[in-house]
Amino acid sequence: MSDSYPLPKNWRCPLDPPAEYKRLRQEAPITRVRAWDGSTPWLITRYEDAYAALGDPRLSMDFRLPGLPHTSPASAARLERTLPFAFRSDSEYRVQRAMLVQEFSPRRMETLRPRIQSIVDETLDTMLAGPRPTDLMAAFALPVAIRVICELLGVSHDDHVHLHNLSCTIGSRDSPKEAAGQALDEMERYFERLVDETMRNPSDTLVGRVVAEHVLKGALSPQDAAAMFQMLFHAGHGPTAYMVCMGTLALLLDPAQLGEFLAVADDPRQLSAAIQELLRYVTVSHSGRQRVATEDITLGGQLIRAGEGVIVQIDSANRDETVFPDPDRLDIHRTPHRNLALGHGIHLCTGRALAFIELEVMFPTLFRRVPTLRLAVPLEDIPFKQNDNLLGAHEMPVTW
Numbered sequence: 298m299s300d301s302y303p304l305p306k307n308w309r310c311p312l313d314p315p316a317e318y319k320r321l322r323q324e325a326p327i328t329r330v331r332a333w334d335g336s337t338p339w340l341i342t343r344y345e346d347a348y349a350a351l352g353d354p355r356l357s358m359d360f361r362l363p364g365l366p367h368t369s370p371a372s373a374a375r376l377e378r379t380l381p382f383a384f385r386s387d388s389e390y391r392v393q394r395a396m397l398v399q400e401f402s403p404r405r406m407e408t409l410r411p412r413i414q415s416i417v418d419e420t421l422d423t424m425l426a427g428p429r430p431t432d433l434m435a436a437f438a439l440p441v442a443i444r445v446i447c448e449l450l451g452v453s454h455d456d457h458v459h460l461h462n463l464s465c466t467i468g469s470r471d472s473p474k475e476a477a478g479q480a481l482d483e484m485e486r487y488f489e490r491l492v493d494e495t496m497r498n499p500s501d502t503l504v505g506r507v508v509a510e511h512v513l514k515g516a517l518s519p520q521d522a523a524a525m526f527q528m529l530f531h532a533g534h535g536p537t538a539y540m541v542c543m544g545t546l547a548l549l550l551d552p553a554q555l556g557e558f559l560a561v562a563d564d565p566r567q568l569s570a571a572i573q574e575l576l577r578y579v580t581v582s583h584s585g586r587q588r589v590a591t592e593d594i595t596l597g598g599q600l601i602r603a604g605e606g607v608i609v610q611i612d613s614a615n616r617d618e619t620v621f622p623d624p625d626r627l628d629i630h631r632t633p634h635r636n637l638a639l640g641h642g643i644h645l646c647t648g649r650a651l652a653f654i655e656l657e658v659m660f661p662t663l664f665r666r667v668p669t670l671r672l673a674v675p676l677e678d679i680p681f682k683q684n685d686n687l688l689g690a691h692e693m694p695v696t697w
């Protein structure tokens with residue numbers, strides 16, 4: 298047994314994962330940890346093992362299987378409710394995921410780029426006309442990310458603050474099971490009403506198309522559709538907003554790399570590589586990926602028995618010195634390497650094409666329109682969210 302999970306992190310270096318991962322990668326890359334509920338899943342910290350684990354069909358994300366590790370009470374609260382597609386049995390998962398493939402295709406997402414640029418421009422107009430200092434999360438990162446996913450799904454933008462607050466309760470490791478359960482119930486009811494309305498009044502939105510093509514034809518129950526949309530809202534705005542905030546912080550703390558970033562921002566290929574590096578360096582999904590073995594498997598020389606839980610720590614894998622030389626350095630010119638910030642294997646992020654476009658628009662536009670952007674408080678005064686599934690801050694005070 299190594300440590301209790303999650304491992305402690307030094308918040309004076311908010312962009313670095315817990316230092317203990319480095320020792321584990323070298324000495325105990327697959328080791329047992331003790332979770333909040335007393336369970337003892339395996340923790341995977343090395344890139345090679347993490348890559349193999351995420352790509353291995355014998356490691357499932359089916360929440361109904363006993364042994365699947367729950368990294369927080371909120372995660373366990375999901376078990377008592379309709380599970381969104383990602384947490385279902387592999388066969389159910391594949392059927393529902395196929396319903397979304399076209400919706401999130403790179404070609405379809407590319408058509409959204411001009412609209413995303415307008416949303417970013419309008420949000421910055423409002424931010425720049427407002428008071429200084431301001432909170433970058435509330436004034437820029439969240440409104441853009443929420444508006445994009447709301448427009449894509451066809452969710453009323455008026456409801457976004459309420460929905461986001463529910464999402465925060467679900468994503469916090471501090472939320473007791475009852476509070477997380479209530480937030481999940483409320484989200485579920487919201488999206489069930491949306492499905493119900495859409496069944497009566499068709500619309501040409503993602504929700505409208507899924508309802509018309511799958512719910513009304515009997516292939517997807519209204520409850521499963523509501524759970525799907527709830528997950529798309531939850532997973533489709535938080536990581537993007539947190540990534541923009543923490544990526545901005547990384548660039549503000551390293552003016553030389555910010556200069557390099559702006560120098561490549563006009564070249565689509567180099568910009569895409571720079572975004573990959575920011576995704577790697579920040580790895581905003583720092584809560585371990587949860588899996589359970591459906592058969593005995595051997596991973597990195599370690600036997601993992603059927604029914605045992607596994608936590609794949611992608612923030613550690615993305616700092617693996619055997620794959621990324623000088624891994625704790627942000628290097629905008631790093632030769633792109635397949636990092637795990639958006640996952641890997643069958644559960645690879647559904648919204649990855651959308652996430653890339655959002656980041657490719659948001660970072661350059663922010664730094665070009667606000668060239669004097671800087672932190673408004675010392676780093677140690679930023680209130681980081683120290684117990685959240687995502688790496689982020691309650692507030693990111695900036696000025697210009």
Ligand code: HEM
Pocket residue numbers: 383384394528529530532533534536537540581582586587637638639640641643644645646647648649651652
């Ligand atoms: C910078 C932004 C984003 C990051 C860092 C991110 C990260 C991730 C990661 C690491 C996973 C894998 C989970 C696992 O294997 O356990 C994932 C899955 C997922 N993401 Fe994203 N994501 C981002 C943006 C988005 C967006 C914009 C959407 C839009 C809907 C989205 C929807 C999803 C969904 C639905 C899943 C579950 C996929 C599955 O299990 O098959 N994500 N994301």
